[in-house]
Amino acid sequence: MLTDERYAVILDRLKDHGIVKTQELMNLLHCSESTIRRDLDSLERSGKLKRIHGGAKRMYHLDEELSNQDKTTKNVQEKSNIGQLAASLVQPKDVIFIDAGTTTLALIEALKVGNITVVTNGIPQASLLAEKNIPTILIGGSMKMTTKAIIGETAVEQLKQYQFSKAFLGINGMDLEFGFTTPDPEEAAIKRLVIQKSASTYIVADETKWGKVNFVKVCNLEDVTIITNKTNDDYTAIKEKTTILEA
Amino acid sequence: MLTDERYAVILDRLKDHGIVKTQELMNLLHCSESTIRRDLDSLERSGKLKRIHGGAKRMYHLDEELSNQDKTTKNVQEKSNIGQLAASLVQPKDVIFIDAGTTTLALIEALKVGNITVVTNGIPQASLLAEKNIPTILIGGSMKMTTKAIIGETAVEQLKQYQFSKAFLGINGMDLEFGFTTPDPEEAAIKRLVIQKSASTYIVADETKWGKVNFVKVCNLEDVTIITNKTNDDYTAIKEKTTILEA
DNA sequence: TCAAAAACAATCATAAACAATCATTTAACT
DNA sequence: AGTTAAATGATTGTTTATGATTGTTTTTGA
Incomplete structure (x- = not known):
């Protein structure tokens, strides 16, 4: 051994x-x-x-860290479905923001339309976008080592320059009472700003995120549209507050 | 067998x-x-x-980055040697800039010292640095799809905020008469600015770059220190003008 | 609060894995 | 075929990982 x-x-x-x-x-x-x-x-x-x-x-971050390695094989089908639904919303001439995290990678995989510009704060996202020859702007700033996301003041400042037609965000927890939450205040700040700067915002999240609550609140359920895979009866209350697209 | x-x-x-x-x-x-x-x-x-x-x-990492560009093992060995020599120059408390490109990846692989901060404009560089748990700041801006380098006005503006103790740059061509050259004006602009903002600058380049001349000039041979692997008698004239470290 | 038990850090000797070297074999090329 | 270069296996001494042992600290429960 x-x-x-x-x-x-x-x-x-x-x-x-x-x-x-x-x-x-x-x-x-x-x-x-x-x-x-x-x-x-x-x-x-x-x-x-x-x-x-x-x-x-x-x-804390072991959650995200380990998942980078085996998540690629884990919820792959579900994420792929979510990614395809999200990708179908993208139209030519869109300028979209794509968040860091594993779920949004499936969206990029599924992207088909041309003539779009993507802004992202995720290193793996940027890498994949380059391979798909999609024009990309990367947000600069400090890199969070566990998730390879760009965060910090520099990132916030750069983001302020942009407006997006659509934004696709990942999330760690979503809950009827507490809304959308993540463990990292800096990531939350980025997400909040993006929501503010985007004409419409979609949260892409697989079903495992339901009912989870993390440290920092990003926004309320009703502030965005949720793209997820399985919505059972438990979510009737949620569905009254917000829009859910089922993949 | x-x-x-x-x-x-x-x-x-x-x-x-x-x-x-x-x-x-x-x-x-x-x-x-x-x-x-x-x-x-x-x-x-x-x-x-x-x-x-x-x-x-x-x-897990540069499997895709390096091997799919199929460097011969010989070339990899040389880059590894260059990387190790370059890495040996890095000291605790340094704030260093690491350029995009394949040669500088070997430098990151070889990095040993702790308590440093790295600034880079390369996506693969950032990815590798994250895996090595080295604090990293990524330059934001437009991504050049072929090389996964960040370029453009935003990148230049962000770079102006920083000062570096050491900078390690890749290059496409070096020539006694024409100095250091690259094919891309935007990449050249980044390199020039970095040289200006860094206390000392090192060009890391394998021997194949000697005698090559590209579209845009970055700087003169004497403006930097060159880290390369094989310097034979042809370079006596060059050695009079500049400093060469042989790996 | 105190004593017993469990978990702990530190040290040591041993065994396994290691890098470096050399003689020998195998392959490659003229 | 004969020469040269490359690859191999054996040997050397060195480094690293391991388990046992020591005495100390922490936890537990009477």
Whole structure:
């Protein structure tokens, strides 16, 4: 069992359970307490988890961080559906904003129409847009390392220069009571500004985001149109407040 | 069993499992530990995998960036050498600019020191920096689709805000008579501004750039320090005008 | 509050993996 | 065929990872 294999197992387990115990890892990985302890120490140093007495717990951004690797295979079908619906809204001559995050990548994949300009704050988004030969403007500023999103004051200042005909935003949580929320205040600031600068705004989010509440509020449900995949009866109350497009 | 056959087996196995062990490969390929180790070394140099203690693992990042442009392993080796020399110049507390282009990616790969800030105008650069957890500021503006470089007026305006202790630039051509040249006026404008804003500037370029002349002049040979790999007798005249670091 | 138990950090010896080198074999080219 | 270059496997000493041991700190519950 190689060091990196153990790391992978530990992080995977952490992703599911939110917490791991030293003893449990010893049995699972068939190695000594010292080794586990050293592993947790390394992983903590590289910011992947937080050590606690008896084991370790998940850190905030681990949620997003791990998903970058396996999310590509996880909700792929659903995201693809959402992306296609979102892409169908884009028309020639549109100037659209595309948010950072994994969900909006599916939108870019599905983009078909020509003669559009895209503005984005996501590095992977920019990369994909370049490969699809879509004229793109990237927002400058500080890069958030876990999500490869551009944030900060410089980004806000640059965004103020633009107006968009449509904006497509990702989100971490949406809830009837608390509206749209994300863990990062700086990302929330970007999203709020974009909503303000765009003629119409669409939140693209798969069903797992329903009912989740994060640290910072972005806006109310009724301020935007939601593009999601599965809306069951639970959302009748929500549907009265806002517009939902089902993919 | 030919060398390239082993490479294929190793990479194939890596694609499925994400990780390979030296011992396991020895049995699978019926060859000595030394050979496996050499194979892994070569494959790491050409950017196909990442060696770890006991074997190797997949590289998530510049897999697409470098390998699909099919650099020969020789060229990769040279760029790696140049990158390592360039990286050795970086010191803690530096604020450095890293230019877009493939050569500077090797520099980022080789970056070891902590407590630095990087400013870049390259999308692949930003992506790699994020994976290495290096604090990064990305220049915003229009994206040039062929090279994934950020250019244009917005980029220039943002750059004016910054000062750098060191800057590392790529280049398309360098010539005794015509100096440093690139095909794109907008890229040249960025490079010129960076040179002006940086305490010291290094051009990183492999030997193939010597004697080439492109459309737009960036600066004279004597304005910067050149980091390149092979300097033979032809360059005696050049060496009188400028500083050359040989990797 | 105090004592026992568990978890902890630090250290050490051992074993595995490592880089570097060399002689030998294999392939490639004239 | 004969020469040269490249690849291989064995050997060397070095580095790294590991598990056991030590004594200390934290948690627990009586």
